[in-house]
Amino acid sequence: MAKVSRITELKGVGPKLAEQLEQKLQIRTLTDLFFHLPFRYEDRSRITPIGMVQPMRPAVIQGEVRGASVLFGKRRSLLVKVQDHTGLVNLRFYHFNAAQKNQFRTGAMVRCYGEPRRGASGLELYHPEYSIIDEGLDADLEPSLTPVYPATDGISQQRLRLLHEQALTLLAADQVELTDLLPPQWLQQWRLPTLKDALLFLHNPPRDTRLELMESGQHPAQRRLILEELLAHQLSLHKLRAQVQADAAPAIHSAKQLQQALLANLPFTPTNAQSRVVAEIEQDLQQPYPMLRLVQGDVGSGKTLVAALAACDALEAGHQVALMAPTEILAEQHFNNLSGWFNPLGVQVGWLAGKVKGKARTQALADIAAGSAQLVVGTHALFQDEVHFARLGLVIIDEQHRFGVHQRLALREKGAHRNLAPHQLIMTATPIPRTLAMSAYADLDTSVIDELPPGRSPITTVAISDQRRHEVIERVNRACARPEQGGENAQAYWVCTLIEESEALQCQAAENTAQELTAALPHLRVGLVHGRMKAAEKADVMARFKAHELDLLVATTVIEVGVDVPNASLMIIENPERLGLAQLHQLRGRVGRGAAKSHCVLLYKSPLSFTSKQRLQVLRDSQDGFYIAEQDLAIRGPGELLGTRQTGLQMLRVADLQRDGELLPQVRDMAQQLWTQHPHTVEPLIQRWLGDAERFASV
Structure with a gap:
């Protein structure tokens, strides 16, 4: 008997319904239908x-x-x-x-x-x-738990249940081609059902099934599919890594003379953690295939120095280095820091961003193409087709989560010099929970800078209702006023956030707050930075703030990363309940960068929900970015934490990273075994679970 595979072979599925199923629910085949799984069950039995x-x-x-x-x-x-x-x-x-x-x-x-x-x-x-x-008749109860499927306009629950009933009848009779892609010994070892048995069960659980077991994702039929889905995502990242490392890369060795010269000019020495991470990077750079390393470091841990020391090796070996940041403010800060460090050593630092126009742009592109710009700092402008490197050996990407995976890989093509791909170093100040790192960044080796440089002051964090706003303004006055006025001569940030997504409204709120504070604090010099200002205007205000020509900086969250003003020791964050914990931690990290005791005031809008109270308490209790990130994952989930462009993890159908995180070490080992011992199952598994959404199909 011929096997059935097309959705149109089911009764009642004509061209119109088939088109709806494909366009709205991505169901084209019976296999797609089987993997369109219930998201909950109702007990009508x-x-x-x-x-x-x-x-x-x-x-x-x-x-x-x-x-x-x-x-x-x-x-x-x-x-x-x-x-x-x-x-x-x-x-x-x-x-x-x-x-x-x-x-x-x-x-x-x-x-x-x-x-x-x-x-x-x-x-x-x-x-x-x-x-x-009707009297004398007793209507039958449902014989099993009732599945509830993800549905859409025009395709009702009842229609989906009838389609599944037909398909499951065919599956039970072995009239559908369905390949079990996990090795049989694994099913025995972990006491898991076959794929066929798992699907038959999940679409039609018997009435005696414990509903709480299903709701918690602990039933063996669910565990079977959870493992397989996590495995597919892990394998897609293995595939990416294999594709990248199939390229040849320059094996970089150096005599460390440039490193030593750089360190000799600095007023500080690297921490033990920084030195350890630099050694891990150098080990990678010496290999003849591309480095893929993620460096995580909490706010203020000194990632820029680690990047600079890595760059020294590549520069000394005659290669160009590109450093890319997500915003012009952050990119320009890197440019200023690195120019100050490298120009005295005879290294030309180039600059390329959207605001670089006309003759300056032409010259910058010529310098990059000729190789005279040895260390090139920029924004996503470095991706553009007109940018050609002479001998790109190392790409450094700051705040990776702001870029899509494909964007990061696009820079790889820029280094196709003598058929050699550049090494890649990715940095983030957003600590990534272990479970997320093991899944979203499985293509990368990971290093952690888990030590802050000496001299950093702890930040005291308090939460205050906006009903006490006048007290907070007075606190800013005391902090920023000059000593002769009884003040502390410090600087402060006032960060404005809004529930609305509109950037225009956020900027308007910042402008209104700046006017209010200017009026309330007439003797303080108040500056304003927001996302709708021109890059040159933002850079000018930031430079004036850094030079202490401004006492108080009112800003939107554009100052989240990269701004380094050691004299700033007070931060006010309005409506902190609107932001994720990781973002609040990032913002808070703009203070505490000098020796002065620093404070962060979370100026919340009353009344706070129970969840918001919990979240702000986490921030008050801890300055450990990794702990805060774990809490953020538990509260907000992986999709928001990573950003929608980063991964396909928010598309998980049965797995849940928060709930199933303990499976990831096992999944990582399973992926390695499949990759080496059962390579023929890798592509079918990826296609089954990711299909057209496979993130790296075009890499």
């Missing part, structure tokens, strides 16, 4: 006595209609009283007609399914699904 129903827990109830009446209040509603031998409950309908009301005659038996909620007259079921049971 048993009747719950009315006296035992609990608020917010859906249930099937059955009882006798004791009365039905139309009530007129703010909204007209139909209220139906239903009673069994254990109690009474109300059904409430806001949308109904006369025929519907007449169905609920006194004495009729009704069975309904819904979620009880507390209402004006006790427990009520709002718009439940219901059926009137």
Whole structure:
């Protein structure tokens, strides 16, 4: 008997429905349908006595209609009283007609399914699904748990259930081609079902299945698919790494003379953590294939110095180095720092950003192409087709999560000099929780700078209601005023955030706050930076703030990364409840960069929700970026933490990184085994779970 594979071979699936399924739910084949899995289950297999129903827990109830009446209040509603031998409950309908009301005659038996909620007259079921049971006949209950599928306009739950029923019948009869891609010995070793058995179970769990086990993702049928999905994502990153490392790269060795000269000119020495990470990078640079290393360092840990020391090796060996940052403010700060360090050593530092125009741009491009610009700092402008490097040996990317994976790899093509790809060093000041690093960055080796340079002062963080705003303004006054005025001669940031996504509204809020603070603090010099200012304007304000020509800087979150003003020891963050913990930690890291005791005030809008209180408490209690990132992952999930352009992890269908994180070490080992021992299963697994969304198909 021929195997069935096309969705159109199911009854009732004509061209129109097939097109809807493909366009709206990405279902083209029966295999796609099998992997369109329920996201929850309803237990319609048993009747719950009315006296035992609990608020917010859906249930099937059955009882006798004791009365039905139309009530007129703010909204007209139909209220139906239903009673069994254990109690009474109300059904409430806001949308109904006369025929519907007449169905609920006194004495009729009704069975309904819904979620009880507390209402004006006790427990009520709002718009439940219901059926009137004819006398002498007892309607059958569902024989299994009822799956609830991700649905869309025009394709109802009922339609999806009927399609799945047909497909599962074919699967049970072995009339569908479905390959089990995991080695049989793994299934025995971890007591996992076959793929066929797992799918049959998950689409149609028996009525005695423990619902709480399913809700927590702990059932063996779920674990089977969770492992396979995480494995597919891991393998896609293995594939990326293999593709990159299939290229040849310059094996970089140096006598360390440039490093020694750089360090001799600096007023500080590297920490032990910085030295360890530099040694790990140097080991990678000596290999004949591209380095792929992620350096994580908390705010202020000295990643720029690590990058500079790595650059020294490549520069000394005659290669160009490109350093790319996500914003012009951060890129320009890197340019200024690195120029100050490298120009005295005879190294020409080039600069390329969107604002570099005309003759300056032409000259910058010529210098890069000729190789006279040895260390090139820039923004995403470095991606552009007109940029050609003479001998690019090392690419350094700051704040990787701001770029897509493909953007990062695009710079690889810039180094195709003598068929050699450049080494890649990726840096981030956003600590990445271990589970996320093992999944989202599995293509990268990871180093952690887990030590702050000496002299950094701890930051005291307090949360204050905006009802005490006047006190906070007075605190800014004391901090920034000159000693002769009784002040501390420090500098402060005032960061404005809004719930609205509109950048225009955020900038307007910052402008209004700057005007308010200028009026309230007339003797302080107040500056303003926001995202809609021209890059030159922003850079000018930042330079004036750094030179202490300004006392107070009002800003949007554009100052999140890279701004280094050691004299700034006070930060006010308005509406901190609007931001993620990691972003708040980044912002807070703009102070505490000098020896003075530093403070961060979280000026929240009252009243705070319980979750917001918890989040702000985490920030008050800890300055450990990794701990804060773990908490952020637990609260917000991986999609927001990484940014939508970074990975396909927010597309996970059955796996949940927060819930299933403990599986990742096992998944990493499994991926390595499959890659080496069962290579023929790698591509089918990636295609099964990622399909057209495979992130690296075009790499």
